[in-house]
Amino acid sequence: MSEPTLSVRGLTKTYGARPTLLRRDPHRLTAVDEVGFEIAPGQTLGLVGESGAGKSTVGRLVLRLIEPDAGTIDLLGTDLAALPRGDLRRMRARATMIFQDPYTSLNPRMLIKDAVAEPLIMHTDDSRRVRHAKALDMVRRVGLTAAHMERYPYEMSGGQLQRVAIARALITDPAFIVCDEPVAALDVSTQAQVINLLNDLQQERGISYLFISHDLRLVRLIADEVAVMRRGRLLEKGPAVRLFDAPEHAYTRELLAAIPGRTPRARRFTGGRSEPVGHER
Incomplete structure (x- = not known):
């Protein structure tokens, strides 16, 4: 059995609150x-829970974008x-992140071709010509064209910009990506x-994802396993099929009951067709 891409133990993060009139300390x-x-x-591990559960904090902690207080x-x-x-x-270079809002994660003054190629400047010794070729290949891989390379972020739709963000995250050939409400x-x-x-990119490249979302419908479409958070703690974790069909924790059952139009058999998007959740990939 292969070693896990990511293994987290005892991960903890606390913040100090400001004193108030009622609480001086x-x-x-x-x-x-x-x-x-x-x-x-x-x-793919889907990390779910209500707003404020600590999901995005976990995503930043595992990449050390913020520093943990404890844990491995x-x-x-x-x-x-x-x-x-x-x-x-x-x-x-091997572990990257796709943020929720591509409008704020991309430099509005930078052409798309430069935004996608920028991580190569930090992590490789590639020439400008090689960086451009790699960026063009990646932009095409995510469904955009060479013409998009010459645009600025404000000239593109939200869906196109999210594809740019994915291309930028993939340009260094990572093994692990945190997808924070992407x-x-x-x-x-x-x-x-x-x-x-x-x-498709996961099947092609063998990438591991931590997919953070409050939308359980989306998590069901992509996750192999699901972990449920509430108030900073992990309440339940297990295979997606088992957790959606037979959740053990009362809070998980509440989350599932709140899914609009929930049916017993959710299905994956696979281009023009769909497959039952749990289909081997």
């Missing part, structure tokens, strides 16, 4: 409380929590296209 707020999970190579983060066989800053920067701002048809794209 600052107190601590626990955003993430001893969270642990694993993600196997080529698999074993990423690709490396203890990320103990990695010096210089080595951490190099590791980020389709929440898109319409339903565009969501389907992006989910299909992520599934």
